[in-house]
Amino acid sequence: MTAPASAPGDLAEIPVVLLDLDGTIVDSGPGILDALARAFADCGEPLPPQSLLRTFLGPPLEDSFRDVLGLSEDRSEQLRRTYIEHYRASGIHSAALYPGIADLVEALTAAGRTVAVATNKLETTARRLLGQQGLADRFALIGxxxxxxxxxxxxxxxxxxxxRLDVPAAGAASEGPGTGAGTDAAADVAPTARAVMVGDRLHDAEGAAAHGLPAVLVGWGYGGAPERAAALPFAESVDELAGMLLR
Structure with missing residues (x-):
């Protein structure tokens, strides 16, 4: 669902833009999936179908191991640690910037906006990945x-x-993202909102809502039908996202 016409102007007034990493800034899927396959093999666990593994891209992996695959806490932690070893050794090198993202970050910064990263990837790994992409110094913070x-x-x-950015949140939201407000959710951007979260999965919007922040979901990452069905601003392309965030 695309955002209502009133959304771009509202979002363009928000001074801080938080960007998810995997599926928003970089296409890291191939490296993550390869590291997952190696981790499952090392741990002696059956490898789930690729269609299911792709749903693991974005949310905390241990949640997917536990909640989707039904693995124990100890087994989930073993898989997570093994995955990290493989990803750091090889998977991190296969990530590729989505076209237009670097230009968008530059344009937002030139417009006086504060641009930061908020990712479920380990912070040390995120910094290393963005350093390899030549983008680490483009962000006010990589979290x-x-x-x-x-x-x-x-x-x-x-x-x-x-x-860490000394940005006051608007307060916890009373309802989750895309609930209760129907298709007018994008128009409910609070005038006092100090930051907006941009990501490709619903957990990005849920995390933003917990702090009273609006969110934009994007269509080039790893989301699917649930993300497209949510009553939230939605950008199919980087150009469309730029139109929402910039005047």
Missing amino acids: GTDRTVGRTDKTAVIGSVLE
Whole structure:
């Protein structure tokens, strides 16, 4: 669903833009899927179909291992650790920037906006990946998960990024993304919103909603029918996203 006409102007007024990484800034799917296949093989677990594995792209992997595959906490953690080893060794090198993203980040910065990354990828890995892409210094902050401090999901990552940027959130939303407001959800962008989250999966919008922030979903990443059915601003292309965020 595309955003109502009133959404672009509202979103263009918000000073801070948070971007998801996997499926929004970079196409990291091939490297992630390869590392997952290697992890399943090493751990002696049957490899799920590719169609199911693709739904693991974005949300915390241990949640998918546990909630989708029904694995125990210990087994899920073993798979997660093994995956990380393979991804850091090889998968990270296959990520490719989506066309137009670097130009969009540059245009937002030139317009005086603060642009930061909020990803479920480990923060150290996210910094390394964006460094390899030559984009690390384009962002005010690269924020990701860090299990040593209990930052393990998108809600916690967004909260950490807002805190480190000294950006006040609008407060917790009373309803989840795309609920209760029908197709007018995009027009409900609070005039006091200080940041907007851009991502390809519903958990990006859910994390934003937990902090009272609006969200935009994009169509070039790893989302599917649930993302397209949500009553949220939706950008099919980077150019369409730029039209929403910039005047």
